Amino acid sequence: MNGHLSNHIMYADDLVLISSSSAGLCQLLHECEKYGMSHDVKYNAKKSAVMIFRSATLKGCSIPECKLKWVTLHVVTTYRYLGNYISDDLSDDxxxxxxxxxxxxxxxxxxxxxxxxxxxxxxxxxxxxxxxxxxxxxxxxxxxxxxxxxxxxxxxxxxxxxxxxxxxxxxxxxxxxxxxxxxxxxxxxxxxxxxxxxxxxxxxxxxxxxxxxxxxxxxxxxxxxxxxxxx
Incomplete structure (x- = not known):
């Protein structure tokens, strides 16, 4: 946006990674692992998840597994972030x-x-x-x-x-x-x-x-x- 890359949002100990492709997301997760090892930061893979916002043409497509510290992250349709529920269909119900x-x-x-x-x-x-x-x-x-x-x-x-x-x-x-x-x-x-x-x-x-x-x-x-x- 406006020539600036915004692919991560941090609030206290909550971190969101944003990518337009599965390969880009895997690369961001790898960067997190490297940062954690060098700065003694531990990520809880069990409390992490992947949400996919699909376009109409990609509804039936599958994506490769995304892993954090060798743990496969679950793909979810709804997730609670900072007290609000976010859904992959953008519904607020x-x-x-x-x-x-x-x-x-x-x-x-x-x-x-x-x-x-x-x-x-x-x-x-x-x-x-x-x-x-x-x-x-x-x-x-x-x-x-x-x-x-x-x-x-x-x-x-x-x-x-x-x-x-x-x-x-x-x-x-x-x-x-x-x-x-x-x-x-x-x-x-x-x-x-x-x-x-x-x-x-x-x-x-x-x-x-x-x-x-x-x-x-x-x-x-x-x-x-x-x-x-x-x-």
Missing amino acids: NDTNRQCRTLYVQGNIILRKFSMCSLEVKLTLFRLYCSPMYGVQLWWNYKKYPLNILHIAYHNILKLFIGMSKYESTSLLCTPFDVQCCQSVIRNMAYIFMCRLDISVNCILNDILTSGLIFTSRIRKHWNRLLYVNT
Whole structure:
């Protein structure tokens, strides 16, 4: 991108290698092995995996085995990286389900521990621990059904905090209690993320932004559909 090669991404002890071919990936793994031997760095091959993003013409093609320290890496269709589920078909449905489960877990834990608190305290806890849904700003390729299930989970948890039955209408639920609805949370997080991208000094992000790829990408078009309305 922009004349710069970005074939590895590192965050703490998590490392991602990116290659457009299996031969290139094997070469990158070999470089990691050499670096590990010279710098006394150990890689856990059992916690490593290979994911293939195939084009339509390569759906049935197999690739040679990729090995790290003589251990063959498993080829996976879904993998959890930095808390988000990534799928080889670029679908966000698995991560939507992950967020739905997280909402129920967080909501039930808070209700169990703070059941005797006032409504104001409960709503504050809901805004702090249930409204910021991790990773939703990265979703763009999902089916309506998993997203609807997430909306239902969000508003059901809110009803439990308020003391309403889950069967009551949600249309007038959020405004009186000054709580964002689920759709508003997703739009707000997407907007904040877009603003952070525009001012980021990260070299990889700058390569994407200055190359113009971001304006033709499907995720950018999805953000525009979330935030802007044609009249």
